Amino acid sequence: MSETGNELSITRYIDAPITQVWDVMANRQEEWWCPRPWRVEVEEQDRRPGGICRMTMYGPDGETAPQDGIYLAYEEGRRFVTTDAVTGDFQPSGPFMIGIWELEPEGSGTRYTARARHWREEDRKMHEDMGFTDGWSACAEQLAEICEREKA
Structure with missing residues (x-):
């Protein structure tokens, strides 16, 4: 885990091409988005x-x-960024974080990085205490398992 200001992040190398990792990351979230046994x-x-x-x-x-x-x-093939500070009908919400999921080519594989940026230190600390590192690392591992198993 990396921590900068009120940001928490994890990164992982995935031994699969970036196009494949993007497809799974963006289109098959039900398979990897939260740590098992959650769904x-x-x-x-x-x-x-x-x-x-x-x-x-x-x-x-x-x-x-x-x-x-x-x-x-939303940058097809590279990254997506979300926030819970505003709902879909542009109503203010109790902001917790901005989430950034991005991919970069690395050798014959892909560098996956996920970041959670928080407005306040106490929100970052709460997210960390909730198990950010273990949870988001488990999700990255699940994503990698799918991509590496199905690698063309």
Whole structure:
């Protein structure tokens, strides 16, 4: 894990081409987005700046964690950026973070980096205490497993 200001981040090399990693990262989120045994259901994704990004995570003991926000950026094949500070109908929300998921080519594979930028130090600390490093690293591992298993 890396920490800069109120940012938390993880990075991982994935031994698969960037086009394949992007396809799984952007189009198959139900397979890797949250650490097992949690699961996610993608409800709506309007992949453009200002577009809705809505999904719900479900825990093994009946927990639900709705995620309702918008895309701030969507660069096909490279990165997407979301925030929960604003909902899909441009209503203010209790801001927690800006999430950035990006890919860069590295050798014959791909460098995956995920960042969570928080407005306040206490939000960053809460996210860290919730298990950011273990959780987001597990998601990166799940993404890598799919990509490396299916590598062409």
